[in-house]
Amino acid sequence: MDRERAEVLIFGGEEGRLDSVLSRLSGWSRAQVQRAVAEGRVKVGGRVAQKASTALRGGEELSLQMRCDLPQELTAEAIPLDILYEDREILAVNKPAGMVVHPAPGHPQGTLVHATLGYLDAGWPAGGGVRPGIVHRLDRDTSGVILVAKSVQAHRHLTGAFQRREVRKTYLALTAGRLPFERGEVDLPIGRHPVKRQQMAVLGLGGRQARTSFEVLATCASVGGDWISLVIARPVTGRTHQIRVHLRHLGAPVLGDPVYGRASPWISRQALHAWKIAFPWAGNPQLQLSAPPPNDLQAAWLEAGGAAELFPA
Secondary structure (H helix, E strand, C coil): CCHHHEEEEEECCCEEEHHHHHHHHHCCCHHHHHHHHHCCCEEECCEECCCCCCEEECCCEEEEEECCCCCCCCCCCCCCCCEEEECCCEEEEEECCCCCCCCECCECCCCHHHHHHHHHCCCCCCCCCCCCCECCCCCCCCEEEEEEECCHHHHHHHHHHHHCCCCEEEEEEEEECCCCCCEEEEECCEEECCCCCCCEEECCCCCECCEEEEEEEEEEECCCCCEEEEEEEEECCCCCCHHHHHHHHCCCCECCCCCCCCCCCCCCCCCEEEEEEEEEECCEEEEEEECCCCHHHHHHHHHHCCCHHHCCC
């Protein structure tokens, strides 16, 4: 199949509507995916999908044919990786802010997938297509730990662990504002914004369950007079932009978030870091890995007026 009508294979779809899931995972718009379904260019588990509204249970193999600029064969790239953990089956990488995880329209090169291919210097069967080995996501401007499967067996194991909510993730964030509590949980549904279709929002109707627990480590009055908070976030569910949307709803958006907040003089990207992850692996009920908080988050906290001793190591 040529590049003008390339087939993209996505191993391990998420729970939800087919068109919504494929839109999030592939980078194409929901309308584009819906047209592809109507034209018989989308498959679920190897079978042509009949409806864009098909309900996915999670873990299905999805594929779609789209006009795209993505090459059929991925090319390994010599991009340095910060490896936090590695064994024969998986990698844990400390992804820097600014790196896209997998190829998508507008990002055909320079992704974590390309870098991992270069690091492994070998074939990479897990997952196939343009997302080999990728079992969860981080936004481009979110830094921190991400897991990559090196084998099909590891990919299936990790995908299943995420679906069963056996994976515990901990994020560190700076927020522009104060949370209404020092420790608490937000259980509010999230869905596509009814007007701004590229954004997510807390919805009264039509959203999917989204739960995030928050803990405020410290709060300071910034040099500009605004409140800045140092927050730990632990998502229970895994909705798109979940932490960012819940913090905006609380009136304390992530510092520097141009989508759900505003730009910041102290940091050039959203101040959100995937700090820790724990998951069942190789007989260990909770293998725990962490990515040290990056320098730009610490610098932003200090420049805003936060105390150095309160920032976690």
